[in-house]
Amino acid sequence: MGDNRIYRIEDIARELGISTSxxxxxxxxxxxxxxxxxxxxxxxxxxxxxxxxxxxxxxAQNKTYNLGLVLPLDFSERSPAFFKDCMSxxxxxxxxxxxxxxxxxxxxxxxxxxxxxxxxxKVDGIIISRSAxxxxxxxxxxxxxxxxxxxxxxxxxxxxxxxxxxxxxxxELTDILLMKGMRRMALVGGSAQHRVNEDRKxxxxxxxxxxxxxxxxxxxxxxxxxPVKAAEVLEKxxxxxxxxxxxxxxxxxxxxxxxxxEKRLQIPQEIRIASFxxxxxxxxxxxxxxxxxxxxxxxxxxxxxxxxxxxxxxPAKNHILDGYQVILRESTx
Amino acid sequence: MGDNRIYRIEDIARELGISTSxxxxxxxxxxxxxxxxxxxxxxxxxxxxxxxxxxxxxxAQNKTYNLGLVLPLDFSERSPAFFKDCMSxxxxxxxxxxxxxxxxxxxxxxxxxxxxxxxxxKVDGIIISRSAxxxxxxxxxxxxxxxxxxxxxxxxxxxxxxxxxxxxxxxELTDILLMKGMRRMALVGGSAQHRVNEDRKxxxxxxxxxxxxxxxxxxxxxxxxxPVKAAEVLEKxxxxxxxxxxxxxxxxxxxxxxxxxEKRLQIPQEIRIASFxxxxxxxxxxxxxxxxxxxxxxxxxxxxxxxxxxxxxxPAKNHILDGYQVILRESTx
DNA sequence: CTGAAAGCGCTTACAG
DNA sequence: CTGAAAGCGCTTACAG
Numbered sequence: 001m002g003d004n005r006i007y008r009i010e011d012i013a014r015e016l017g018i019s020t021s022x023x024x025x026x027x028x029x030x031x032x033x034x035x036x037x038x039x040x041x042x043x044x045x046x047x048x049x050x051x052x053x054x055x056x057x058x059x060a061q062n063k064t065y066n067l068g069l070v071l072p073l074d075f076s077e078r079s080p081a082f083f084k085d086c087m088s089x090x091x092x093x094x095x096x097x098x099x100x101x102x103x104x105x106x107x108x109x110x111x112x113x114x115x116x117x118x119x120x121x122k123v124d125g126i127i128i129s130r131s132a133x134x135x136x137x138x139x140x141x142x143x144x145x146x147x148x149x150x151x152x153x154x155x156x157x158x159x160x161x162x163x164x165x166x167x168x169x170x171x172e173l174t175d176i177l178l179m180k181g182m183r184r185m186a187l188v189g190g191s192a193q194h195r196v197n198e199d200r201k202x203x204x205x206x207x208x209x210x211x212x213x214x215x216x217x218x219x220x221x222x223x224x225x226x227p228v229k230a231a232e233v234l235e236k237x238x239x240x241x242x243x244x245x246x247x248x249x250x251x252x253x254x255x256x257x258x259x260x261x262e263k264r265l266q267i268p269q270e271i272r273i274a275s276f277x278x279x280x281x282x283x284x285x286x287x288x289x290x291x292x293x294x295x296x297x298x299x300x301x302x303x304x305x306x307x308x309x310x311x312x313x314x315p316a317k318n319h320i321l322d323g324y325q326v327i328l329r330e331s332t333x
Numbered sequence: 334m335g336d337n338r339i340y341r342i343e344d345i346a347r348e349l350g351i352s353t354s355x356x357x358x359x360x361x362x363x364x365x366x367x368x369x370x371x372x373x374x375x376x377x378x379x380x381x382x383x384x385x386x387x388x389x390x391x392x393a394q395n396k397t398y399n400l401g402l403v404l405p406l407d408f409s410e411r412s413p414a415f416f417k418d419c420m421s422x423x424x425x426x427x428x429x430x431x432x433x434x435x436x437x438x439x440x441x442x443x444x445x446x447x448x449x450x451x452x453x454x455k456v457d458g459i460i461i462s463r464s465a466x467x468x469x470x471x472x473x474x475x476x477x478x479x480x481x482x483x484x485x486x487x488x489x490x491x492x493x494x495x496x497x498x499x500x501x502x503x504x505e506l507t508d509i510l511l512m513k514g515m516r517r518m519a520l521v522g523g524s525a526q527h528r529v530n531e532d533r534k535x536x537x538x539x540x541x542x543x544x545x546x547x548x549x550x551x552x553x554x555x556x557x558x559x560p561v562k563a564a565e566v567l568e569k570x571x572x573x574x575x576x577x578x579x580x581x582x583x584x585x586x587x588x589x590x591x592x593x594x595e596k597r598l599q600i601p602q603e604i605r606i607a608s609f610x611x612x613x614x615x616x617x618x619x620x621x622x623x624x625x626x627x628x629x630x631x632x633x634x635x636x637x638x639x640x641x642x643x644x645x646x647x648p649a650k651n652h653i654l655d656g657y658q659v660i661l662r663e664s665t666x
Numbered sequence: 667c668t669g670a671a672a673g674c675g676c677t678t679a680c681a682g
Numbered sequence: 683c684t685g686a687a688a689g690c691g692c693t694t695a696c697a698g
Contacts, residue, residue: 008691019669024693031694032667051452055397056691059388059674066435066455073421077613080413088406091438095446100455102399102435105424113428119384122399122433261619280410284587286594341675352685357677364678365683389675392690 007050016040027052054098065099067307068123070114072132073107079131079250079279082296086151089300090127097308099124108133111140118144125307127151130161130195149307151299153195160310162302162319164294166196169324170203170276171210173292174246176326177274178211182244186219186237188230188256189248197222200248200276216240230255234263244272244332250279250291257285272332287330295323340383349373360385387431398432400640401456403447405465406440412464412583412612415629419484422633423460430641432457441466444473451477458640460484463494463528482640484632486528493643495635495652497627499529502657503536503609504543506625507579509659510607511544515577519552519570521563521589522581530555533581533609549573563588567596577605577665583612583624590618605665620663628656 009027013020018037025031026041044050058064069090075083087101094101102123104113114137117123123146128137130152138159141148150161177185187204189197208215219242221233234256237245247253253275257267265271267287275282275291282289302319309316342360346353351370358364359374377383391397402423408416420434427434435456437446447470450456456479461470463485471492474481483494510518520537522530534553541548552575554566567589570578580586586608590600598604600620608615608624615622635652642649 009693010691020692021670021694022668025668028693034667037667051454053392053691054453054455055388055392056674057693059386059392059676060691060693062674064388069436071420074417076409076413076417080409080417084407084409084413087404087436088438091436091446095449098453100435100437100450100453102433103402103420103424104433105421113424116428117433120387120431120433121384122387258619286591342677343675353676354678354686355684358684361677367683370683386675389690390677392692393675393677395690 007048009052012041012044012048012050016044064122064124066102066123067094067099067304068102068104068114068117068126070126070128070132070137071103071105072129073105075132079277081279082294083129085296086129086300086303089297089302090304093301093304093308099308106133106137109136111136114140118146125149125311127303127307130154147307147310149303149310151303153199160306160316160318162299162306162321164299164324165320165322166199166276167203167206168322169292169294169326170200171207172203172324173274173276173290173326174204174207175211176328177244177246177272177332178207178213180332182272183213184216184219184240184242185244185246186221186233186240186242187246187248188221188224188233188237188252190223190225190252192222197248203276204246224252224255227255227258230259231262234259238271242271244274247273247275249277250275250282253277253289253291254281254285257282257289267331268333274332278327283329285331287333290329290332291327293325293327295321295325298323340381342385345374345377345381345383349377397455397457399435399456400427400432400637401435401437401447401450401459403459403461403465403470404436404438405462406438408465412610414612415627416462418629419462419633419636422630422635423637426634426637426641432641439466439470442469444469447473451479458482458644460636460640463487480640480643482636482643484636486532493639493649493651495632495639495654497632497657498653498655499532499609500536500539501655502625502627502659503533504540505536505657506607506609506623506659507537507540508544509661510577510579510605510665511540511546513665515605516546517549517552517573517575518577518579519554519566519573519575520579520581521554521557521566521570521585523556523558523585525555530581536609537579557585557588560588560591563592564595567592571604575604577607580606580608582610583608583615586610586622586624587614587618590615590622600664601666607665611660616662618664623662623665624660626658626660628654631656 009020009023013023023041025033026038054065091101104117106113125147127149150159153163154161218240224230224233245256247256260267267273273289275289278291278293282291298321306316342353342356346356356374358366359371387398424434437450439446458480460482483492486496487494551573557563557566578589580589600606606622608622611624611626615624631654639649
């Protein structure tokens with residue numbers, strides 16, 4: 001009971017007068033074991049709080065029971081809440097399957113940190129996120145034959161991924177804005193390279209099509225990544241008399257909000273604004289900004305489950321999550 | 334060269350016609366080895382890109398070469414940049430010593446996630462942070478005899494820690510504000526339970542004493558943790574005709590800034606404000622807010638080095654970092 | 667259903 | 683300076 005010496009499988013075998021193989025099999029449930037001996041072992045184990053050495057088990061099975069998570073070095077600037085929730089989803093699911101999570105931070109190009117985990121055989125598989133790494137990492141992992149799951153989408157049929165249903169979510173938010181009577185919405189985004197922006201754009205367009213509202217391509221702007229660019233875009237938007245601004249993500253939205261504030265334009269009285277991606281910056285902004293909220297934790301859980309399925313040799317399929325919410329706030333009142 | 338089969342120490346021994354012990358010793362440098370054989374082994378290793386199995390090595394040495402990092406579940410709300418920088422410092426230092434970092438997320442009370450790492454013997458030591466966990470975690474780790482390092486301070490002589498020189502930093506910032514001619518500064522903080530707030534207060538007081546400026550205790554407020562409380566405090570501050578507000582951390586500061594904005598008070602024309610802890614909220618605030626910036630990465634590196642020293646049996650001592658900066662911004666112009 | 671034995675890939679006293 | 687052997691704490695074919 002209260003003794004805190006560390007038992008080994010051999011100790012249990014000796015105390016119970018059976019072999020180590022039998023103890024091992026009783027624990028794992030593999031092979032045939034009589035109910036009676038199995039229970040004896042299990043009882044002993046729980047009453048003596050025996051914990052197998054995951055390390056030794058792993059060595060024997062050629063596994064580590066560790067998962068690697070690749071984090072971008074600048075995750076806190078981009079979307080702290082996303083990574084936090086994602087991590088907690090991953091850790092939770094991993095723990096539930098007796099796995100632990102190792103982290104590796106990279107600027108998205110530098111492979112050395114990820115490489116460590118792989119060549120040192122510290123992990124059984126890896127989770128990366130589209131926003132954290134570029135194709136090199138994917139390429140590296142494929143080449144090294146390391147099982148991995150991508151958070152975000154990939155056109156590559158060999159890569160397993162989980163993603164938010166960005167298109168559908170954006171369609172829905174746009175739909176709601178159209179229902180509210182907005183008719184000339186500008187769409188403003190960052191890099192057109194980001195695959196996610198294509199999905200978001202599609203959602204925006206589809207909502208218009210479905211309701212038969214025309215889109216003015218003069219109100220479509222990409223590559224808005226710094227204040228000057230945002231200011232220029234805002235000028236055009238005002239000149240074109242748009243009745244609202246839809247931003248593809250929270251950082252673009254923060255830029256636009258700053259511009260509006262500088263020009264002393266009242267939100268939502270003079271112009272409305274919404275974002276396809278939420279963050280504290282928008283939630284606590286004055287006024288608070290309407291946006292989409294995705295369930296990052298669910299995304300993490302899903303990615304982890306997929307990776308575990310891969311590792312276990314179970315059927316694995318990509319997963320598109322519909323767990324988003326449209327958060328209507330002051331900015332579109 | 335280009336072959337990608339995984340070598341074991343036994344393969345090397347066979348190919349080189351020596352024993353595995355000799356190979357092992359050549360790599361580790363332990364024991365006596367002739368320069369000649371050592372070089373042969375090392376050459377073989379680098380030309381064949383041999384990577385020892387850290388897992389097997391660990392099992393033989395009763396080590397894991399893993400460090401555990403306990404993260405608070407809500408780190409992204411509190412200070413994402415702090416944890417990010419800290420993590421990157423830890424990961425970097427760990428990697429430099431052939432260690433990897435496992436994470437464990439907890440709400441600060443729930444020990445189960447941390448317990449996993451310990452009872453499963455997945456890590457050699459653990460890094461926790463004062464802002465992430467309460468005394469239970471410390472207590473648990475002490476009891477389990479797991480080497481650990483605390484980021485933040487502890488009065489417990491058995492606890493190893495690294496911390497910022499909060500008192501000195503706050504003294505310096507206050508000093509500068511006094512030099513600028515401010516004479517009636519209010520000091521506003523959150524929970525008085527937080528040990529760090531005591532240090533910050535001391536720094537504030539010391540600066541006043543050293544310059545012979547009296548402190549009005551009517552201008553000292555703690556437990557300011559939500560908007561209503563902040564509004565009340567602001568009323569008093571204005572009534573008492575303070576010429577500035579010094580906040581003990583960024584969230585208190587954000588609360589005060591919101592209040593000021595609501596009352597349409599101009600910063601810094603009508604009242605100045607500064608914070609003892611920086612974050613993006615203050616940096617990007619309009620106007621930007623003067624504050625202290627601590628070097629979280631250095632803190633992480635330092636914590637990691639201390640833990641590694643502990644694990645290696647090297648002399649280990651607590652470390653107080655002086656790497657802070659006073660960032661003067663618009664709010665105190 | 668159970669056990670003896672070999673194996674996972676290293677390290678390290680011990681002997682020479 | 684080097685090697686044979688035992689050991690780290692598990693698993694798992696193989697034989698019974």
